[in-house]
Amino acid sequence: MEEVINICFSCELTEILTRMSFVKPCSSLFVCPENSAPVVNVASNAYSVNIGNSITLQCNVQANPFHTSVKWQRVDNNDNAVDIDMTNSRYNGSQVNSPSLVISQTITSDEGRYFCLATNAVGTGQSQQTYLTVVGSTPTATVDQPQYSANKGSDITLQCSYTANPAASMVRWERDNGNTVVEIGDTTNNNKYGGSAVSSPSLIIYNAEESDEGNYKCKVTNSVGTGISPTTNLEVVGNIPIVTVTTSAYIVDVNSSITLDCQVTVNPTHTSVFWQKVTGGNTETIYIHGGKYNGSSISNPSLNISDVEFSDAGTYYCYARNSVGTGSSTQVVLAVSGNTPSVSLSQNNMTVNYGNNVTIGCVVVANPYQTSVYWQKISGELTVTIDMTNTSKYGGATVALPSLYIIGADTSDGANYVCFAVNSNGTGQSCEGTLTVLGYTPNISLTQNTMTVNYGNNVTIGCVVSANPSHTSVYWQKISGGQTVTIDMSNTYKYGGGNVASPSLYIIRADTSDAAYYVCFATNSVGTGQSSLGTLTVAGNIPIITVPTSAYIVNIDNSITLACQVTAYPTHNSVYWQKVIGANTKIIQIDGEKYTGSSVTNHGLTISNAQFSDAGSYYCYAANSVGTGSSTQIIVAVAGSEYF
Secondary structure (H helix, E strand, C coil): CCCEEEEEECCHHHHHHHHHCCCHHHCCCCCCCEEEEEEHHHECCCEEECCCEEEEEEEEEEEEEEEEEEEEEEEECCCCECCCCCEEEEEEEEECCCEEEEECCCHHCCCEEEEEEEEECCEECCCCCCCEEEEEEEEEEEEEEEEEEEEEECCEEEEEEEEEEECCCCEEEEEEECEEEEECCCCCCCCEEEECCCCCEEEECCCCCCCHHHEEEEEEEEECCCEECEEEEEEECEEEEECCCCCCEEECCCCCEEEEEEEEEEECCEEEEEEEEEECCEEEEEEECCCCCCCCCCCCCCCEEECCHHHHCCCEEEEECCCCCCCEEEHHHHHEEECCCCEECCCCEEEEEEECCCEEEEEECCCCCCCEEEEEEECCCCECCCCCCCCCEEEECCCCCEEEEEEEHHHHEEEEEEEEEEEECCCEEEEEEECCCCCCCEEECCCCCCCEEEECCEEEEEEEEECCCCCEEEEEEEECCCEECCCCCCCCCCCEECCCCCCCCEEECCCHHCEEEEEEEEEEECCEEECEEEEEEEEEEEEECCCCCCCEECCCCCEECCCCCCEEECHHHHCEEEEECCCCEEECCCCCCCCECCCCCCCCCEEEECCCHHHHEEEEEECCCCCEEECCCEEEEECCCCCC
16 A cells, blocks of 8 residues: 655656656656645644743644745734734744744633644635643632731741742741731841742741731732731730739837848849848848748749848838849838838939929828928038028928929939938938939130131121020120120111020121131020130231332423332222312323322322422322222422422
8 A cells, every 4th residue: 555645746847757757657646736825733632841931832824826925813802713813923924934823922812722824825724623721820828727826036937838839938027016017038238037939838937026016918929919818916925024012011029020022024034133221321132041031932932931130121022033034013111110211212313404393202201200301412522401491493302202202303403302301210321322414504715716808798706505494595706905885786787686496696798897806605594604716817917008209300291100008908990199288189180191100000190291290299109908908198399389
């Protein structure tokens, strides 16, 4: 049986090939019918590709006459065959010489049924359909539980697992605490976080604290998109121990026993309990040795004191420690009956702003009850008992209210204070408490101590004020020739600034009268401060005019030049001459013939063709922006005149 080769030749070409012994006779070959539409086949009726990859849909075309065009169609959701747009850079092929279709960077919408079509002069042939499946989707991320709880200061891992095709390229976590949303990745603060990576998607939080609380989501990204897990909530529990005492003061008879009650509320569990005693400013830790002291343990935090002595009187504090930190109770004052009052200050160091009121707290425990209370103030080497009859300055210091109330604190109140209480057994006293009064007269400095300004220019003398309490006024003084005057800031044509908001002094169009010493002042409730002296020099003056010769003699009809020299800053802008005969003064008019010179560059006066009438006294003048300067007298005599 003859083998049929699936090659399409015309009969004419087949006969030629047969004679050349390349193929069998035409009757043995598969010969395309001449003048028929192309025969189009696809290599496979189904293809599969991972999303994002490329795929080639193979197409074979046999045509006689030869095909002139190739195209592909895909069936859309409405079952319509739509031409593939080959202008889209994701598509290649679909040409006469390469009819297969190449799809690059596949996406989910590429999935569907495809047909290859070829056209020749006879008509169009179409392949059977081939179906393209696009494999892949956004990742699926899950958390293993909806709620986590971590002790403060411990590490916690929020578990995340995922499946992804294509493979995941990035893992991130998102935290939402109700106010802000924060993204956490594998490079976010490695001292605080671990994990959150493709290879280890779970999130490790180190040293958990309250700010870590919130709702977390695991976000996994691949080339398709990002998958987000359900929310898991993290709660951080725990704080330093809360230590409370049921009683803040105890009175016990000497030689008896007493239990100072203490209760601890804590999470995480406390690991130790201890007590401290404060007496006269000294702090002592109580050591439990099974004799005088018992308790002070995790299971029994209260302190039991046996065989109480007078020396046991004082202020006690209960402490408990856990992994978060150490908590302290409020004070417990223990008084031993038959003793002088136990007196303590609520604070040993206090601060008050100048002008404010302040209370220095005093706690008295006395048996028998105190009969009087008083205070002493220690300032340097001087100790005085405070006069409580001065009710405009002080309050308190009574049996019922032993604390001292100071009204309108000023610098003199900055000192050490001691509280005293008296009962029938004697007088007890507290340790010294220090009161610091914040506030001072304004500190004032000039930005420059020496300044120079050109005549007619504006100038600012800078002043910087630092004050607590804030300054309420600013003023300036000017010192000139031994006379001190306060500058009138209402003269806004001459001055600016000089106020609380802008303490610097602004002088408008400085003149010689402004050359002086200046002092800046500022006042607050404490007092008035002042700067050092600042010197302002005004550069410039009226021109200085000198004449090298004070008398000239000229023969009649001759010429003579009267010399004049001008020195000026600012530079002079005009020069002129005057002639005086008797009581008559005449300004010389420069006409270029009889008189020449008398200019800014040529100060001298030249008199041509001198006549007897030219005899007289002459003066040279020069003017600048400051004013006008004049020379001394120059006498001109003309030979034969009455002045010769």
